[in-house]
Amino acid sequence: MGQMKMIPMHFVLSFVLSFGIFMTGIPSASAGDPYSGSYCTDNNKIFWFIQTSDLHVGASGTQDSVNLQWLVTQAKDVIQPSFIIVSGDLTDSTNANLFGWPDGPHQEEWDLYRGILSGRVDAGFYYDLPGNHDHYNDKYFSYYLANSIQGRALGSTQVSWRKEFGFGKYHFLGVNTADNTGSAFSIFPPYGDYAGLDASELAFIQNELYNNRDADLTFIFGHHPLSATGDSTDTYLYYGREQFLSLMQSYAISLYGYGHTHEFSESFYTMNVSPGVYYFNVASLGKSSQNQYSVTAIDCNGISSATQTVNTWPVVLITSPMDKYLGGTFTPFVYPVPASASNPIRALVFDPNTVSSVQYRINGGAAYPMTPVSGNPHLWEALWNASSLAAGDHTIEVWASTGSGTRGNFITVSVNSQEQPKVHSSEMMTGKYQTTGTKRNTVTTFIPTQEFKQGESVVFRVKVVDASNAAVANATAEITISGVQSALIVSGPSNNEGIAEAKWQTSAPNKRGVGGTQTGTYTGTLTKISASGYLWDGVQTSLGFTVLSK
Amino acid sequence: MSKKVFVYLAAGILSFTFSASFAEAQGKNDSAGESYHIQKGMEYYKKGFYELAPKRQQEEARQNYDLAVSEFQKAISMNPGSEEAHRHLARVYYVQKNFEEAAKEYQKVTQLNPYDIDAHVILALTLTKMNKFEDAIAQLQNAKAWTTDEKVLEKLNGYIQKLESNR
Numbered sequence: 001m002g003q004m005k006m007i008p009m010h011f012v013l014s015f016v017l018s019f020g021i022f023m024t025g026i027p028s029a030s031a032g033d034p035y036s037g038s039y040c041t042d043n044n045k046i047f048w049f050i051q052t053s054d055l056h057v058g059a060s061g062t063q064d065s066v067n068l069q070w071l072v073t074q075a076k077d078v079i080q081p082s083f084i085i086v087s088g089d090l091t092d093s094t095n096a097n098l099f100g101w102p103d104g105p106h107q108e109e110w111d112l113y114r115g116i117l118s119g120r121v122d123a124g125f126y127y128d129l130p131g132n133h134d135h136y137n138d139k140y141f142s143y144y145l146a147n148s149i150q151g152r153a154l155g156s157t158q159v160s161w162r163k164e165f166g167f168g169k170y171h172f173l174g175v176n177t178a179d180n181t182g183s184a185f186s187i188f189p190p191y192g193d194y195a196g197l198d199a200s201e202l203a204f205i206q207n208e209l210y211n212n213r214d215a216d217l218t219f220i221f222g223h224h225p226l227s228a229t230g231d232s233t234d235t236y237l238y239y240g241r242e243q244f245l246s247l248m249q250s251y252a253i254s255l256y257g258y259g260h261t262h263e264f265s266e267s268f269y270t271m272n273v274s275p276g277v278y279y280f281n282v283a284s285l286g287k288s289s290q291n292q293y294s295v296t297a298i299d300c301n302g303i304s305s306a307t308q309t310v311n312t313w314p315v316v317l318i319t320s321p322m323d324k325y326l327g328g329t330f331t332p333f334v335y336p337v338p339a340s341a342s343n344p345i346r347a348l349v350f351d352p353n354t355v356s357s358v359q360y361r362i363n364g365g366a367a368y369p370m371t372p373v374s375g376n377p378h379l380w381e382a383l384w385n386a387s388s389l390a391a392g393d394h395t396i397e398v399w400a401s402t403g404s405g406t407r408g409n410f411i412t413v414s415v416n417s418q419e420q421p422k423v424h425s426s427e428m429m430t431g432k433y434q435t436t437g438t439k440r441n442t443v444t445t446f447i448p449t450q451e452f453k454q455g456e457s458v459v460f461r462v463k464v465v466d467a468s469n470a471a472v473a474n475a476t477a478e479i480t481i482s483g484v485q486s487a488l489i490v491s492g493p494s495n496n497e498g499i500a501e502a503k504w505q506t507s508a509p510n511k512r513g514v515g516g517t518q519t520g521t522y523t524g525t526l527t528k529i530s531a532s533g534y535l536w537d538g539v540q541t542s543l544g545f546t547v548l549s550k
Numbered sequence: 551m552s553k554k555v556f557v558y559l560a561a562g563i564l565s566f567t568f569s570a571s572f573a574e575a576q577g578k579n580d581s582a583g584e585s586y587h588i589q590k591g592m593e594y595y596k597k598g599f600y601e602l603a604p605k606r607q608q609e610e611a612r613q614n615y616d617l618a619v620s621e622f623q624k625a626i627s628m629n630p631g632s633e634e635a636h637r638h639l640a641r642v643y644y645v646q647k648n649f650e651e652a653a654k655e656y657q658k659v660t661q662l663n664p665y666d667i668d669a670h671v672i673l674a675l676t677l678t679k680m681n682k683f684e685d686a687i688a689q690l691q692n693a694k695a696w697t698t699d700e701k702v703l704e705k706l707n708g709y710i711q712k713l714e715s716n717r
Contacts, residue, residue: 098678098716099709101671103644107603138600146604186668187702 032171032218034254034277034333037302038530039321041344041538043373043381045167046319048297048348050081051221053259054284056133057116058109059092060100064286065116067310071285071293072120079295079315079350080378082163084121085174087259087282088131088223090148093185102136102185102192110147123153129174130157131223131260132193132235139182150174158201160208162215166480166488167527168301171215173208175244176201177224177237177258190235195224197240205244209251216301220248221257225281226269234261245273253277254303254333255296262288264307268327278327280305297348302335306409313404314351316358318396319379320344323411330414337413338535341387345370345396348378353403360384361397370398391417423472423534425526426498427463430545432456450543454516454550455508460524460543462491464498464531471498475531479504483522484547494531508550519549584628588635591621595642603645618642633662637669644672649679660689664696671709683717 052071057064076084090113093104117126130144130151138144145151150159157176162169175197183192197205209218225236226245237244248256255278256269262284269279283290296305299319303326306317321343322334337343347370349355358380359367370380384396394415399408431448452458464475474493477500481487491502504524509516524543529536598614622639625632640655656673659666670693677686690710694703 097675098712099675101675142600143604187705
């Protein structure tokens, strides 16, 4: 999961590996799908996380430690994120000296950092990456490895983790963009911060992207910007960048989140990566007047993000539909909004005090109430009518009134000229393939059945049609299997007859009769149909089947 | 040339050659010894600072720092003009919070290489640790004489302003 910079043998192996990668090309990758965001009616395919950066514990004053303490207490408890990612500069390395000159590392700063986190977060929740301030005078990141949450847990400076839900798999990667030379801070550029990704680091990144290529979406976090920001004092990736961008493109990364500049910005990075990645810069939590952090949500694979000042409530984030201008520009990852009379709108609202009302408005018009989603106390929803809106851009606002005050979140959506056509399943069955005959006379036939022996493949056939019952090709169906065991399978593209097939391979017990797929009754439920230019009608179809002993 | 004169001349040449070779060899030995002690000093320093201190083994770290100081001092005794040895020794004193000695060593570094603006700033910073703000300001003013880089001068002036508002 991680790599040690300080083990020469590992470096050698990594070098060999990376040499292989870049001389022979990146292995074929079919990783995340940034286009997979959909304007769905489901209100249970959502999760969210916090990104913050540049804590600078040990800087002059108390903002750094007070804000970090707030983050891992009130913010964590109220927002209840899936995880917190901190993209570098955990410590200041100055121990509050008069010049703000990094002369560390200072164990005193790390002790303070550890003290604030102790008992409040662990390595499965809190992902702290190194930044340039955690590297000055420390080639081996000894202080980071001995004191950070991830450094202590993994013994490495990079980290890879997954979040899996019934609705999808998500991969996250924290990379170490800090210098690898152990330089001291300098008054001269690049200020002791010759940032980049070396062969060892790139090999780790490539391995983890490859190992997690089944993820629906992939997000990467690092400390530095990828390229020059326009401010000559901002360092950025001086080496390894082109290989990194190549990997990001090959594995279809959705977002690169970073810090370092102490400025907030959201853009879409397209330089040498096509079509691009969301490029989010979060300001410093501990060492800038902005005192900010970001909440990022994934709702039916659509991304949304809100950046807010520490200790200000409520936090409001519209998660569906997607903001057309997320990243400051229209990106190909944003799905269209149909001119439907019953479009869903969902928003997350976080507040330590009671939420008294949440309302939405279209184009600054009348306010309509939203209701809390059963089973998710943070999520509010409503249906809005877009059928009478002209094609083109429209604004959606969501306002939450709580015991802390009233705050809103605004997005722009582009409404289609017509309601998007819908698809549904006209037929669903289970069966298995049976081969008869020998040699040239072999014939493989699909046999419909609802009984399968351990070791056989359960084949689901879904016929995808449009409103006029015409077959829809290139649609994919998602089947959720429940019963003694559970699984989520996705079909290949439907053929010209609209037939999409998904296969669940059961397993037989070993010779001693141990293991194998558990026998019993199962249910396969059609939980999603995706087809370009269409919306799924949302009607779920279920089918029972039985797995028998071999 | 008489035979006697020739003998004296040959002896003189031989003597000069031998002396020069000896001096050269001695210099090489000193240089090798200096490098050896710097290397040993760095080993002790790294063990103390990167292996022991992050694990909060302060006493063991301190012992290694003391050994590092001894090695760097030996290197300096062999070559008092070794900028590298003075710089390392200054750093060890600095991490030991022995700012008095650290300042002396950083002073040597700036004398040996006045163009090292970073060393001037660290010296000034070290002086602030002892509340010698006037000396620190003087040091930064001195540093300004050794660079024409506008951005660096701007930063040095920024540090001077901080000192002036804190003294």
